[in-house]
Amino acid sequence: xxxxxxxxxxxxxxxxxxxxxxxxxxxxxxxxxxxxxxxxxxxxxxxxxxxxxxxxxxxxxxxxxxxxxxxxxxxxxxxxxxxxxxxxxxxxxxxxxxxxxxxxxxxxxxxxxxxxxxxxxxxxxxxxxxxxxxxxxxxxxxxxxxxxxxxxxxxxxxxxxxxxxxxxxxxxxxxxxx
Amino acid sequence: xxxxxxxxxxxxxxxxxxxxxxxxxxxxxxxxxxxxxxxxxxxxxxxxxxxxxxxxxxxxxxxxxxxxxxxxxxxxxxxxxxxxxxxxxxxxxxxxxxxxxxxxxxxxxxxxxxxxxxxxxxxxxxxxxxxxxxxxxxxxxxxxxxxxxxxxxxxxxxxxxxxxxxxxxxxxxxxxxxxxxxxxxxxxxxxxxxxxxxxxxxxxxxxxxxxxxxxxxx
Numbered sequence: 001x002x003x004x005x006x007x008x009x010x011x012x013x014x015x016x017x018x019x020x021x022x023x024x025x026x027x028x029x030x031x032x033x034x035x036x037x038x039x040x041x042x043x044x045x046x047x048x049x050x051x052x053x054x055x056x057x058x059x060x061x062x063x064x065x066x067x068x069x070x071x072x073x074x075x076x077x078x079x080x081x082x083x084x085x086x087x088x089x090x091x092x093x094x095x096x097x098x099x100x101x102x103x104x105x106x107x108x109x110x111x112x113x114x115x116x117x118x119x120x121x122x123x124x125x126x127x128x129x130x131x132x133x134x135x136x137x138x139x140x141x142x143x144x145x146x147x148x149x150x151x152x153x154x155x156x157x158x159x160x161x162x163x164x165x166x167x168x169x170x171x172x173x174x175x176x177x178x
Numbered sequence: 179x180x181x182x183x184x185x186x187x188x189x190x191x192x193x194x195x196x197x198x199x200x201x202x203x204x205x206x207x208x209x210x211x212x213x214x215x216x217x218x219x220x221x222x223x224x225x226x227x228x229x230x231x232x233x234x235x236x237x238x239x240x241x242x243x244x245x246x247x248x249x250x251x252x253x254x255x256x257x258x259x260x261x262x263x264x265x266x267x268x269x270x271x272x273x274x275x276x277x278x279x280x281x282x283x284x285x286x287x288x289x290x291x292x293x294x295x296x297x298x299x300x301x302x303x304x305x306x307x308x309x310x311x312x313x314x315x316x317x318x319x320x321x322x323x324x325x326x327x328x329x330x331x332x333x334x335x336x337x338x339x340x341x342x343x344x345x346x347x348x349x350x351x352x353x354x355x356x357x358x359x360x361x362x363x364x365x366x367x368x369x370x371x372x373x374x375x376x377x378x379x380x381x382x383x384x385x386x387x388x389x390x391x392x393x394x395x396x
Contacts, residue, residue, distance in 0.1 A: 030236035069229030076197040138231040
């Protein structure tokens with residue numbers, strides 16, 4: 001997928017973009033629907049996200065993030081912007097992205113691949129109840145208290161499950177970041 | 179900015195990475211992360227988890243003409259976005275904070291709120307209500323003892339202050355919950371300027387004017 005993004009960035013390769021689209025667009029749509037968007041809203045937003053992917057492909061830096069991570073941040077920000085437009089209809093289109101500048105790391109591409117593999121293994125190894133709150137944390141826009149209510153759990157339990165899940169994944173990442 | 183000793187709680191970073199913070203708090207965290215490689219690294223790890231979550235999200239078919247529509251909307255290559263680089267290392271010139279300021283910190287319209295203390299409210303109520311403001315405390319001024327209603331993030335942009343937690347200087351961030359009681363004192367030779375995000379109670383805007391609200395929820 002990183003290779004596809006590179007081709008899109010270099011010469012606007014339509015076939016490479018179509019490949020990115022067929023993998024990511026349905027997942028972005030599913031991601032947004034898990035967060036409470038209607039199928040129509042999710043379709044529109046997923047299209048907007050893919051427009052941004054195409055327009056911003058030159059900003060993708062494979063030493064800083066994988067394609068999935070980069071597209072995740074675009075989808076996350078698009079969701080924030082969409083909710084904000086409802087709250088504040090007169091907002092400027094070209095608002096700042098709420099993104100910190102990240103420092104590139106040494107041997108980044110290789111490291112990223114290893115990192116993605118480890119994270120995905122660590123996620124699969126999580127107990128189901130921890131994976132569930134981790135998914136809700138990323139998919140949903142609702143406060144943790146609302147998630148707790150829906151799962152019929154005390155808020156403290158949701159928070160501690162989330163903390164345990166993060167700790168395990170960070171433990172996997174730790175020696176990579178040294 | 180290598181000398182940062184106070185960081186956001188991990189939970190706050192996790193909320194930022196998942197897009198769960200209100201706009202005001204997101205601006206403060208992003209500004210801190212622009213100065214702090216440790217927190218930028220933690221956010222980047224969290225976003226990698228987000229990327230894995232996206233990859234494992236349910237697959238929902240797009241409409242049949244979606245790709246054509248996207249290609250049409252994207253138009254030609256003239257639309258490609260190149261980010262602007264910050265003009266200096268000063269925190270107020272870094273994105274995203276720079277976008278919320280109308281000019282240099284010295285030219286902000288400060289409104290006095292107490293002896294030795296003035297503030298400037300920034301437009302960032304956002305998609306979820308929160309209040310973003312700058313507070314300037316003259317050196318030697320001690321703030322009245324107070325606790326915090328709701329969660330509050332304070333990032334030091336200039337100068338320094340001390341309280342019972344420790345010394346806070348440029349780049350340091352205080353991530354306080356509702357129970358924390360303190361009376362910070364600005365120290366050093368210059369005024370201490372902080373960027374503060376508060377999760378705002380509803381009555382903030384409706385009942386009290388923006389000028390008279392400083393000690394509510396401070």
